[in-house]
Amino acid sequence: MKTITFYQKKPGVFRFMGWLSYGITPWLAPLILPLAIISDRSTAGAISFISYSSIAIISTFPDSRKAVHSVHQLFWGQFRHHLLSRQVSKRLRETLLHAGLVKKEHREITGSEGRTRRQEILHYPCAQIHKDKVNIYIQFKMIPGQTEQEWERKVNAFAHSLGSSLISFQISRGIVEITLQYGEIKANSVTYKTDTDHNLALGYATGGKLTWDFEHFPHALIIGPTGTGKSTFIRNLLVQLRSEWIVKVADGKQVEFTHLQDLGFDVATDTSGFIRLVEEAQTEVDQRFKTMETQRKNHYSQINEKPYFLVIDEAIYLLEALSTKKDKETGQSERERILGLLRDISLRGRAAGVQLIMIFQRPDSTFMPTVIRDNLTAKIVLGGSETALEMAFGRDKSKQLDSVTLGHGYACIGDGRIELFRFPDYAQSKFLDDLEQQRSSVAIQ
Structure with missing residues (x-):
């Protein structure tokens, strides 16, 4: 089961670039590391060329190609996971806002020129999100002052926003737990009982x-x-x-x-x-x-x-x-x-x-x-x-x-x-x- 980060604010471009850089690390490393370690640029370039050539040769063999692909997936998968977190967070923020489950705060901000302007600050419920191959599990912590009825009326909106089906919904002590199904459960084979267990x-x-x-x-x-x-x-x-x-x-x-x-x-x-x-x-x-x-x-x-x-x-x-x-x-x-x-x-x-x-x-x-x-x-x-x-x-x-x-x-x-x-x-x-x-x-x- 994987954890999806819930961003209460839209992540900035620097966070995006950071995760992108991490995702392509295996392909950048042969270029950047020699330049960072070796002062002679010609030598560094030659090492980079040899490194990329070696990767290309290794990738021609099926067994070693799998290893190269696995390393790529290890890093690139993290970047894709960041993109998923951004996407899910955006949809949840929009749903929470439109459903009226966000606390709005207005503040008077005085700028450097002495002008005062009114700023709206949105406070979203804290959330923990997990997913497996079939379901997304969301746990919200209700903002003080909210009621169960407010959430009950809007729970289907979360399923619709994520293109999923609502599997379960429960509120207990200010914690809202929602399970959504987005994938398909496989059931290909009939179970034949071969043991004597009572199940x-x-x-x-x-x-x-x-x-x-x-x-x-x-x-x-x-x-x-x-x-x-x-x-x-x-x-x-x-x-x-x-x-x-x-x-x-x-x-x-x-x-x-x-x-x-x-x-x-x-x-x-x-x-x-x-x-x-x-x-x-x-x-x-x-x-x-x-x-x-x-x-x-x-x-x-x-x-x-x-x-x-x-x-x-x-x-x-x-x-x-x-x-x-x-x-x-x-x-x-x-x-x-x-x-x-x-x-x-x-x-x-x-x-x-x-x-x-x-x-x-x-x-x-x-x-x-x-x-x-x-x-x-x-x-x-x-x-x-x-x-x-x-x-x-x-x-x-x-x-x-x-x-x-x-x-x-x-x-x-x-x-x-x-x-x-x-x-x-x-x-x-x-x-x-x-x-x-x-x-x-x-x-x-």
Whole structure:
């Protein structure tokens, strides 16, 4: 990650010339050094000629040409970085000024001739700027007297001025943190799990693979409206679930994952099947807790149990289909009972190793009580509206987030920051072939 200098005033020509001189140092040195060290100009000129000729000869060989190019880039790159700092600083100064986030001070200046003139002095917020291959990270220190509302209304202006997309925006104790994406995240290859660690790759972020440690951050909420690549994303997750782990799938659409039945997966495609899977998962939680209590253990791995995943695709369709008629004996409707079981799994599932992955096409608080949503600690939004982002991340964290293109999403693991990620394109046919191959290899072993 590189640091970009923020110039509160336009750098002068001498600073520009200084950095330019530094940038061409490798090419000036053979000329200037001999003249500075040797008094005889003829000898100095001859040495310079020999030096330049040697460089020219060395550059004809591929291996040595790389070394010459590397030396050039080492110095010239610093000059180019200075130009980038000037450009970014200029745009940020203009944005701050036009957004009204600059403090203006007027002073009376008396010249040498005794004339008084009024001078305007601009005070810009202090800033720290960093960049990597994809994002620009800007941290401003608010000028005393400024409010959060002033910055919130203008934050998108920074993304527009730098030709970027707004990834995250946060204000805390007078510090404004803005993350902007200017580059493209690469996501070329599907992740196939070869280890036994309890984590899954969600995709690729700026620092490499973005992983979900489901051991420490249990349960996942995934929101993906139609056309956001939700099915592709789920395939990228399912292919990583190891064959020795327990995987149950409730397919609300009845078309997306029913074919997994042919590969030995327990898949429910109707309401009764959905109820069965939820009841079985909650029973599993109870049984594991009883075993842990008997053996005086506090974690499912200590009683030789494996991770258990209940994947509920199109959860709203399934929940909507449940009866809302109150039972005379229990006073609960079928929907309330199932939501109660899901609530229990979300609360106690971590220690028992029973994981919920709940997938929604649209956010709806009616079918996602707050207590369940808050316990789904890995939250992912693919595309999505402002409502979807707010439901997943909360109003404060989701402020000003830009919508994302196909194949991208936002993820927040636990109480961490929201990260933009990209997941590979993964065709249905390839997914099924991979699963079949995995199952076959396990059977052979």
